[in-house]
Amino acid sequence: MVAYKMDDQNKNLILATALSFLVIMVWFFIFPPEDQVVDPIAQNGSSEQVQSAGVTAPPRADGATPQTAPLTAEATALEDAPRVKIDSPELSGSLTLLGGRIDDLSLKSYNETIEADSDIVTLLIPETKDNAYYALQGWVPAGDIPADQVPDKSTLWSVETGDVLSPGSPVTLRWDNDSGLIFRRNIEIDEKFMFSITQSVENTGAEAVELFPYSYIARHGEPEVIGFFILHEGVVRLTNGRLDEIDYDDIADLSKDRPNDNDSERVQLTEDGWVGFTDKNWMTTLIPEQGKPATTVTKFYPGFNTYRTELWQDALTVAPGASAEVNTMLFAGAKEWETIRNYQDNGVTKFIESIDWGWFAILTKPIFRVLHWLNALIGNMGWAIIVLTLLIKAILLPLAYKSYVSMAKMKELQPEMEKLKESAGDDRQKMQQGMMKLYKDNKVNPAAGCLPILLQIPIFFSLYKVIFVTIELRHAPWFGPFQDLSAPDPTSIMNFFGLLPLGSPEPGSLMALIFIGVLPLILGVSMWLQQKLNPAPTDPTQAMIFAWMPWVFMFMLGSFASGLVVYWIANNVITFIQQYAIMRSQGYKPDLFGNIRASFKPKPKTEE
Numbered sequence: 093m094v095a096y097k098m099d100d101q102n103k104n105l106i107l108a109t110a111l112s113f114l115v116i117m118v119w120f121f122i123f124p125p126e127d128q129v130v131d132p133i134a135q136n137g138s139s140e141q142v143q144s145a146g147v148t149a150p151p152r153a154d155g156a157t158p159q160t161a162p163l164t165a166e167a168t169a170l171e172d173a174p175r176v177k178i179d180s181p182e183l184s185g186s187l188t189l190l191g192g193r194i195d196d197l198s199l200k201s202y203n204e205t206i207e208a209d210s211d212i213v214t215l216l217i218p219e220t221k222d223n224a225y226y227a228l229q230g231w232v233p234a235g236d237i238p239a240d241q242v243p244d245k246s247t248l249w250s251v252e253t254g255d256v257l258s259p260g261s262p263v264t265l266r267w268d269n270d271s272g273l274i275f276r277r278n279i280e281i282d283e284k285f286m287f288s289i290t291q292s293v294e295n296t297g298a299e300a301v302e303l304f305p306y307s308y309i310a311r312h313g314e315p316e317v318i319g320f321f322i323l324h325e326g327v328v329r330l331t332n333g334r335l336d337e338i339d340y341d342d343i344a345d346l347s348k349d350r351p352n353d354n355d356s357e358r359v360q361l362t363e364d365g366w367v368g369f370t371d372k373n374w375m376t377t378l379i380p381e382q383g384k385p386a387t388t389v390t391k392f393y394p395g396f397n398t399y400r401t402e403l404w405q406d407a408l409t410v411a412p413g414a415s416a417e418v419n420t421m422l423f424a425g426a427k428e429w430e431t432i433r434n435y436q437d438n439g440v441t442k443f444i445e446s447i448d449w450g451w452f453a454i455l456t457k458p459i460f461r462v463l464h465w466l467n468a469l470i471g472n473m474g475w476a477i478i479v480l481t482l483l484i485k486a487i488l489l490p491l492a493y494k495s496y497v498s499m500a501k502m503k504e505l506q507p508e509m510e511k512l513k514e515s516a517g518d519d520r521q522k523m524q525q526g527m528m529k530l531y532k533d534n535k536v537n538p539a540a541g542c543l544p545i546l547l548q549i550p551i552f553f554s555l556y557k558v559i560f561v562t563i564e565l566r567h568a569p570w571f572g573p574f575q576d577l578s579a580p581d582p583t584s585i586m587n588f589f590g591l592l593p594l595g596s597p598e599p600g601s602l603m604a605l606i607f608i609g610v611l612p613l614i615l616g617v618s619m620w621l622q623q624k625l626n627p628a629p630t631d632p633t634q635a636m637i638f639a640w641m642p643w644v645f646m647f648m649l650g651s652f653a654s655g656l657v658v659y660w661i662a663n664n665v666i667t668f669i670q671q672y673a674i675m676r677s678q679g680y681k682p683d684l685f686g687n688i689r690a691s692f693k694p695k696p697k698t699e700e
Contacts, residue, residue, distance in 0.1 A: 167220045173248065176263055177256045180281050182425060185216065187257065191245040192265050192277050194287065195219065195226030197424055199374070206567050206575050215374055215424060224312040227376065227422050229277065229291055234302040234407045241269045242303065252276065259283050272297025285425025286435060292417035295410040302409045305418040307378050308402040311369055314340045318372060323561055324448045327390050327401055328375070329367040331359050335445050343392045343399055361386045364441035367401045368423070373563040375446060378403040379421040382439055427563050429464060448561050455554035460562055467564070473577055474570025477655055480555075481662035488547060489670065496674040498536055505534060548663070552656075559655045570658070574611075577655030581609025608650035611657040616646030618664035624687040625671055639691070 173190035178197065185196040197216035204210045217225045231242040243249070247267055254263030262280040269275070274294040281287050291305050317325040317340070327338040336359075361380065367388040368377030380386040380403055389402040408416040423435070427447055436443040449456045462483065466476035485492075508530060516523035530536075559565045559578055569575040573582050584607040619642035649657055675682050 169246075169248075170218065170220050176251060176254070178281065179256055179258045181259070181283050182285060183281070184212075187263075187279070188218070189249045189251070189265065191228055191230075191247055192243070192249045193219075193226045193228040193245065194279075194422065194424070195224070199426055202373075202426060203567070213374070215376070219310075219312070222313075223315065224310070225315075225376075227307065227309050227378075227424065229289055229305070229307045229420065231275065231291070231293065232304045232306060234304055237301060237303075241271050241273065243267050243269075243275050249277070257281055272299075273301065284428075284431050285423055287422040287424065289420050289422060290417055291420070292415055293408070293410055294415045295412055298412055300409055300411045302407050304407050305405050305420075306402060307420045307422070308400050309368055309376050309378060311399045313397050314344075314399070315371065322450070322557060323372055325371055326369070327367070327399075328370040328377075328446055329359070329388060329390070329401075330365045330442055330445065331361060331388065332363045332365060333442070335442070337448075338390060340399065343390055344394070358387060358389050361388060366440065366443070366446075367403060369399070369401060370427070370446060370448075372561070373427055373566055374425065375423060375427050377423040377446065379423065379440055380405055381419050382441055429460065429562065429564060450554075450557050450561075452550055452554045452557065455550055456557050459551075459554050460558045460564075463558065464564060467568075472570065473565065473568035473655065474574065474658055477577070477658050478662045481659050481666060484551060485663065485666045485670065491547070492667075492670055493674055496671055497678055505530060505536065552660070555659055556653070556656050559653045565653075565655060568655070570654075574654055577658070578653050580651050581611040581654045581657065583609040583611075608647060609654075611654055611661065612646045612650035615649060615657055615661050615664070616642045618661050618668070619645060621684075622664055622668045622671070624684050624691070625668070625675065625682040626687065 170188060170190050173188045175186040175188050175196070178185045178187060178194075182200055184198050184200055185194075187194045187196070195216050195218045197214075199213045199215060202213040204213060215225070216227070217223055219226060228245055230244045230247075233239065233242055249265040249267050252264045252266040254261060257263045257279060259282055262278055265277040265279070267275045272295060274296065276290075276292045276294070278290040278292070279287060280289075289307070293301075293303060295301055315325075324337045324339070326340045327336075327343060329336045329338075362385055364382045365386070365388065366377050366379040367390070368375060378401065385406055387404040389400075389404065391400045391402065392398070393400070403420065405418050405420070408418065410416045421440075425431075429444070429447060432443050432446060459480070463473075463476055463480050466479050467473050470476050470479065509527070512526045512530065513523065516526060565578045567575070568577045570577055576582075623638055623642065649660065672682055672684075
């Protein structure tokens with residue numbers, strides 16, 4: 093039987109191909125979660141240890157134990173309570189005067205789907221409805237003052253000034269406990285998603301009082317999460333410069349381990365920080381006055397099935413005839429990069445880190461910034477992705493040039509390699525030494541062909557992260573049927589690749605895997621044409637792997653975001669042009685059509 097030997101060039105090609113395929117498979121199906129879960133108990137110790145380290149443990153915000161059921165009478169009162177309208181360029185909704193909670197909020201600029209009649213996104217929901225989600229501020233007495241003498245979630249406030257809460261038109265709420273304390277809450281809203289809340293207390297009594305101001309965000313029931321490890325959904329918190337990300341199930345597990353500990357997780361802010369809940373595209377965050385001490389608490393109440401992030405600020409002592417106030421900000425809106433960056437530039441420390449950039453932040457951040465800039469310049473995210481691909485390929489061109497030159501030189505060395513193989517016979521050591529000398533004398537790096545492929549892997553992952561995580565890619569249109577680059581290709585043979593106004597298979601279904609769209613098909617063809625710049629490997633195993641690889645990738649990436657497939661197609665086309673031009677510059681003319689014809693010829697039978 094004829095014996096086939098694998099030359100070093102084919103070794104490098106097959107190694108790069110296999111490695112690329114392996115890394116992609118491992119990353120998306122086997123690799124452990126990208127966001128490490130922080131174990132607050134392990135880092136901060138028990139509540140007693142934390143308190144002994146100097147963290148003042150404020151009393152419970154609502155005076156109830158976790159086992160206490162919600163008050164049904166309060167639910168009725170909440171339904172009937174008067175409301176103050178919220179109306180800004182980006183937000184609409186209302187706040188209820190019962191507790192003064194912000195609990196009804198929708199995002200004007202964002203719809204649930206790309207359909208024209210789709211509802212706008214609802215962010216905050218009153219406690220009387222399913223999946224309640226709201227923010228509340230209040231006070232807790234630090235001395236002998238009865239709990240009902242300070243405002244809490246059941247307090248019915250009155251409107252002192254203001255009518256509709258909008259930019260430039262704040263609303264001030266007032267409550268008098270009829271025992272010498274007058275509480276006010278001034279609420280402002282900006283043009284985007286930030287509320288500024290000033291809580292004040294006026295002491296008209298004869299004795300000094302000491303009060304703890306608090307704020308919290310409550311989320312009833314675990315929200316519906318995507319559950320994909322590339323994205324963090326849950327609590328996000330900056331503590332003294334350290335970013336913590338805690339999943340919902342980990343918060344619940346902490347409470348199960350410590351059922352009698354009301355403070356499931358408590359961390360003191362000695363510097364700057366913030367705490368809240370993050371979804372894929374939306375976020376609510378409590379932000380204390382930066383530079384002032386505060387305490388964050390993350391809780392889960394099993395009896396309520398409620399998650400809470402709390403912010404406690406230092407106790408205030410209010411002398412007779414004096415007043416005191418404390419300021420807190422509440423971010424409630426879309427995780428727009430430019431908006432969040434502007435808040436960071438105006439004093440919210442590291443707020444941009446609330447966007448889940450992942451382990452490859454060194455790549456995802458600059459890739460997103462360039463893509464964001466290109467989209468603003470061009471006005472179309474699809475073309476921006478293609479131009480971004482051009483820029484990336486231009487940056488990597490020097491390396492690609494060396495790689496393709498090295499590959500061309502390897503082809504020139506083929507005759508000498510064959511002679512060396514014949515002279516070395518079965519002496520592998522002699523063969524390796526001869527090869528190393530041949531490479532050294534001709535200044536050839538046999539591994540150079542792998543480098544461009546290896547560099548593409550982290551870039552590919554980073555761009556996938558950007559497309560999947562950032563809201564700027566959500567519902568971003570390109571042209572024709574491609575109206576959401578963050579979603580899989582909506583075309584298939586079932587709607588004649590978008591030419592007919594018909595539906596396509598449900599993304600993620602078996603039918604969608606089989607009846608793929610036009611973009612994955614173009615991807616497979618572009619990879620196949622790129623292969624045909626070189627003759628097929630003589631080794632039958634290599635030839636078979638290379639023959640199948642474009643079509644395996646085509647089906648594997650068919651369910652990925654269409655923006656990512658656009659990037660891969662553009663990358664293949666540019667690589668094809670670069671490789672063809674560089675090979676011609678080195679005196680080697682690729683026989684593209686000859687290699688295509690040869691791939692369709694029947695393979696000769698092996699001889700005994």
